[in-house]
Amino acid sequence: MKILFVHQNFPGQFPHLAPALAARGHDVLAMTDEGNQRPSPVRVVKYAKPPQVTTSNTLGRTYAEMAERGWLAARGARALRDRHGYAPDVIFGHSGWGETLFLREIWPEAKLLVYAELMYRTRGQDVGFDPEISPGTDEARVRTVARSAHLIQGLVQADAGLSPTRYQADSFPPELRSKLTVIHDGIDTERVRPDPAATLALPDGRVLRAGDEVLTYVSRSLEPYRGFHVVMRALPAVLAARPQAQVVLIGGDGVSYGGKPSDAESWKAKMLAEVGDRLPLDRVHFLGRVPYGTYLSTLQVSRVHCYLTYPFVLSWSLTEAMSAGCLIVGSDTEPVRELIRDGENGRLVPFHDRAALEAALIRALEGDPQAGRLKAAARATITSSYDLKRHSLPRLTEWVESFGPRA
Structure with a gap:
């Protein structure tokens, strides 16, 4: 399979999954923001860094910023397609920054997966939880609704989504949860362990x-x-x-x-x-x-x-x-x-x-x-x-591979 990871701060949530899929023989590529200097475990291409979005409409600012990043990611994807003939079988991107919003238009045949980290909610979550810091006013709830638009759009467009915990999956609307699978990113318990000599x-x-x-x-x-x-x-x-x-x-x-x-x-x-x-x-x-x-x-x-x-x-x-x-x-x-x-x-x-x-x-x-x-x-x-090698990584690789052309 050709698998494209998309994350503005790659490897982000994929430091183990991307190289594991490459080790299994898949052609793995990552696309990230040109300003991202983090070391990558797989080949990387970069899209143009988004400019500062200016708008007097405060309610629309978040979507404007995410759509701008999504368009630049789509332009980068188009260059991969038109100049290099690249066509992924599976795209797996974090939906939080809008990068996946328009990739379906570039590669309509690819399976589109999103890392669905959290859905903002107006009640029962952070809004109004700590009145000293963030009172639950009507204005705060309206802003929360407005900044959720790209997250809903991202999951609606996707073939499936992944959330790391049940709580985070359940933050999404009930009508979208059927698209979500819960698998934690995984902890390297061999490295992160008690050490009485520390x-x-x-x-x-x-x-x-x-x-x-x-x-x-x-x-x-x-x-x-x-x-x-x-x-x-x-x-x-x-x-x-x-x-x-x-x-x-x-x-x-x-x-x-x-x-x-x-x-x-x-x-x-x-x-x-x-x-x-x-x-x-x-x-x-x-x-x-x-x-x-x-x-x-x-x-x-x-x-x-x-x-x-x-x-x-x-x-x-x-x-x-x-x-x-x-x-x-x-x-x-x-x-x-x-x-x-x-x-x-x-x-x-x-x-x-x-x-x-x-x-x-x-x-x-x-x-x-x-x-x-x-x-x-x-x-x-x-x-x-939650062990990385025994639990999370085998489940994550199996989940991604299930969307391949031979699945």
């Missing part, structure tokens, strides 16, 4: 070791969608109760979801202004964005790992923390409940209940008598159902 060197020269009293928090960006503000407000009480504890936070100062605070340069700056004078900052370590090895060592030295999230996309960091054998204290929100069962393989607390979060973190740091059982169960959850 160490983490901090910028100040201090070295943390597995077994130390370490609280960890990881997010692509330090922002409310991942409960950063809730964690920061809990830290003064937690660190006062545990005077030997160290806190390690990984994440950038920008935003990945939602917006910046109106009264500060970043959410980190805002929260430090709010609680910094009550924190022993020599025990709170902001590492920013770090190499993967540093991130993995952080999980491996953790005594308790805190993962909070709005009802939204589930982070890879949770599944990797579980695979690393972390004791998880997570938010009692729907995407987390799909993996964590309170008292069975982790602890859950209400997202907005700071007192409950403080108590759970203090209990874990001082030595939860159930920690060993909970950590082993967390890892077993991942190895039994």
